[in-house]
Amino acid sequence: MFEPTSRYDELEMATFTFSSGREVVYKRRRFLPPAAEGTLLAEHRVTQGERLDQITARYLEDPELFWRLCDGNNAMHPEELTAAVGKKVRIFLPDT
Incomplete structure (x- = not known):
């Protein structure tokens, strides 16, 4: 499915x-799982016009994993993470 x-x-x-x-x-x-679960990989500052899928592709090598950034930053809506230039987005690797 x-x-x-x-x-x-x-x-x-x-x-x-x-x-x-x-x-x-x-x-x-x-x-939504508790925020900040997993291992902190990096912190990223959002730049003008940047999209969450671009950030995810850079750090996790798969733009469709944007939801992991949402979970790690306790964001219900993906656009919350890139709405403001300079916002800090934490990138976590899930603990498996």
Whole structure:
């Protein structure tokens, strides 16, 4: 259903059955983990026009892992991290 690098890939599947007997299979809700979990790799200062996928590609070598930066900085919305020039974004490697 989701790519292996997706933040939703490892979520448990659930099933809801309507009174009509129809079943809907879905992924359970994902909650933000506590911020700053993992090993701090670097701190990055946002520059004018910089996007989160560019930052993620530079440090984690995969622009689709932007959600790891969101989790590590306790950001619900990715644009929060690059909205202000000079904002410090912490880059964490997940502890596995």
